Amino acid sequence: MYLRVSLPNSKTISVDADFPFDTSPLGYRVLINNTTGIVTGIATAGERQEVEFPDYKPVTTVQHIEAVRFVAKAYGLIPNLLLFELLPSEFLWRKTTVVSYTGKTPSFLDKKVLEVIEYVRSRGKMEKDKLVEKFGKDIVDKLLRMGFLKEEDLWKAPNLKVKFYSLGVSFEEALRRIGRLRKKEERLTLIAYLKDRVVSSEELSEIGVPRSVLRDLVKRGIVREEVGYVSAIRSQIKLLRQPSVELLRPLGKNSVVYGSLKKLQDMLTSLTHRNLSDERSTFVFCPSLELLSGLEDTLGSLFGERLKVISSKERPKDLVQSWFSLDEPCVLLGSQKSLLAPVKNLGTIVYFGPPDGRMHNGISYLTFLFRYSKLVGADLVVFNSVPNLYLYMAIKDGTFQGMDLSYTAQVFVLKRRGENLIDEGLKRLVDPNKSTLLLVNKAGYAYAYCERCAEICQCPVCGKMLSLSKDGSRVFCASCGYKTSVCPKCDSPVRPLGFGVEKVLEEVQETWKNLKDFDVRAMPSFWKEYEQVLVLNVDNILSVASFEAREKLFSYLFTALSVAKERLIVQTFYPEEVVFQALMKKDPKIFLEEELLERKEENLPPFTRLIVAYYKDTFDERYLIPIRKLVHWMRTVKTGSLKQVYLCVPHRNSPQVLAHVRRYKPIRLYVY
Incomplete structure (x- = not known):
């Protein structure tokens, strides 16, 4: 069978391979050329190659592949790069050479050689590269030639343990200890966030906690660090209970539901329960791990083992098991890692949280899910405290139906x-x-305010507002760790504000x-x-x-x-x-x-698209000449060591402009 196989390096190759199953090969994972590929199409010809199909089910669906192609084109990206960015790392196997002890009895060997043999024997199998790094290439090759070690090629999945953090002392004691420190602003923010919680390193990265602050508090014993998986420290699942409310009225094909959190959660559980009663699945997507953790307890107490969780907080083994157990009606709760999960009989896709959530490459999660819902024929429902302007305009033009559940406070x-x-x-x-x-x-x-610029100072690295220390000597970014002592734009002194x-x-x-x-x-x-x-x-x-x-x-x-x-x-x-x-x-x-x-x-979003790209200060503005006729206006601002390029673009021209902007490898890119 001739297959088109997409690879992580952005290439697509045509191969002649024996497909071992009686179903369509699209979406299946392929081990080929020392890397992992995905079958994304049928070819008319191809070169005969040795390939392996390690899974008995596809890792994703035709509809996902089409959604990836559509969204990648809209955002000026190469589809294969987006496909493998969304595929969980647990599926990205690579071929590696491992060595093991043959059992041959060592005799008349020097102490160093015996140390290497014992090191390998005690570990069973280990990667050759790591052994060479530790002991040197000459001694490893010598033991292979002498027959004390043997090597073989194996496919290896990445080791994906997660670090979790919680307070190592009481909240009051943490405040007391930090109060004695000179530089305590970022530390107090982290302590307040960790109060009565256990969070992953990825979640702390989402909220911009500097690694240096985290390391310091762990070293002082104020914060506890654990290496493992959330399954080992997750709270007990409560007894199953039935949802307490029914839907007020049937939701439309695309809906925006907003109001008090409790009413939103009740509506979500009622909708999910109705889908399960109709033998349909529900996919609940959360743009952040914090939201996912909060919903997990709520949905877990209702649906027990029918709740499947796919996120970076799960053990790789549990994630893969959940990934391939989505054939029966279930509730899938997931983060970005779950976007390609092959859910069967999907009745509703729920986006729960702020609708402006984005991937690091600027792609809106909601844009991807909207396209996918159309391809798979599922309803799309957005649950949030309030609609944003894009969704409100969609409600006004009839693309979405709005439902106001009201607020109680x-x-x-x-x-x-x-x-x-x-x-x-x-x-x-x-x-x-x-x-x-x-x-x-x-x-x-307080904020660092520059009277000369008449505005709060902004970080030249990440664009966030800068803070001022209590003694007024340090201006810093609580998000990325940038530090200075003056306004980064004009080098003037700053004063506290707020x-x-x-x-x-x-x-x-x-x-x-x-x-x-x-x-x-x-x-x-x-x-x-x-x-x-x-x-x-x-x-x-x-x-x-x-x-x-x-x-x-x-x-x-x-x-x-x-x-x-x-x-x-x-x-x-x-x-x-x-x-x-x-x-x-x-x-x-x-x-x-x-x-x-x-x-x-x-003429601003949502009526146009605003693209903001951050480049190094060596970026030549002449690179933008080819797209001048495609934009309403463009502006370049130099901030610190960076150049910020602002482009206001008609929606129809944004794919072409984005592709051009990405060609020069921006440090960061925001698409509004």
Whole structure:
């Protein structure tokens, strides 16, 4: 049979191979030329090659392959590169040479040679490259020639253990120890995040925790590090129970459901239960591991073994087992690793969480799932605290159906006066006996504000807002670790603006000494409810020169409203802003309508596509000449050692422009 096989190096080859099964070969994994390939088509001719088909089922489907091709083209990518980026590493086998002890009795050999033989014998089999690295090529080749060792080629899957982190001491003790340190801003943010939680290294990377901070706290014993898999430390699954609500009304083919977190979770479990009753599967996708962990307990208590979890937190063996057990009706809960999973009888695809989630190459998860749902004939339902502008426009034009489940908490918007963090009005509203989430959109002590540039300083490496240490000597990025002492744009001195987690913890401990059940976070967590949520510092989102600033504030506040069970209390200098007016009336349409109108007038997303590429400062702007006629406008800004290129592009031209932009290998790429 002539097969087209896609390879990880972006090439596609045609081979003549004996396919061992009576089904279509598309989607099957192939071991060929010392690497792993995927059968993505049928060829008319091909070279005869020795191949292996290690799986009795395909690792993905024709619909997934078509979705990858469509999305790759739309984002200017090579389809094969995207295909293998989405395929879990557990399936990317490679051929390696291993050596083992033959059993031949060693005699009259020197001490070093005997050490090598014993080293290999005690380990059974080991990779030749690693043995050569440890003892040298000459001695390994000598033992192979003498017959004490033998070598063979084996296919090897990667070893994928995960590191997990939790507090090694009590939260109060962690605060006490960190309080004695000089550089404590990033450390306090991490401690607040780890309170009562166990998280993976990948999850900490998602929220931008610097590795140096993590290593330091582990070394001091404040944070505990464990190497293993989530299965070994996951909490016990509760007894199965039935969902408590039924669907309010049938959902459309494509739907956006928004409101309070509890109502969203109830709607999700009801929808999933109905699918299982109809012998249909549900795929629940989460754009972050934090959301996935929160949903796992909820869905696990309902569906038991019918819940399959595919993420980087699972053992490779468990992941592969779940991957090939999706034939029967089930609930698949997954992160990016699950996007190619071959789910059968798929009734509904659920996107749970903020709809702006993206892969590192700029591709929107929702774009991929939308295309895949059309190909497989499944419903697509987005669950979030609130729709973003793209989804709201899709609701207005009839592409999606909107369903407002409403919000349960009371909303109090307080006008801030002066630089006081906690005023008397806030003190009167807070009940110290209730579970509380304190939100401070800031790591560290304060933002670094440049009066010469008249804006908060932005990181030249990752674009995030920069923090200022308490003593004013350090300007740093809590996301990527960048450090300086002045404004990175103009080298002017900076001053503090606002306040951060460190200052909040100081004030909270002073104001509410009996406030025990509380979390402090920079961003609202869309997986856990609190009786009261306090937004202490959020105006700084509007201080960033970005067309998205108001929408980011809108999403932040309505997510806080979604996780608040009883009351949401917000402090702001700008209560008259339309975002806060929409919040007080608990009506997101008030903001969405006005923002959509302004974006249309200014020809900004979602009416056009904005591409932002970061290059080294050696990037020559003449490279952009061939695409000038394809864009509305372009602008280049030099920040530190980087050049930021902004391109406003009509939707129809974005694939061609993106392909050109990627040709020059940007350090980072954002597509809006």
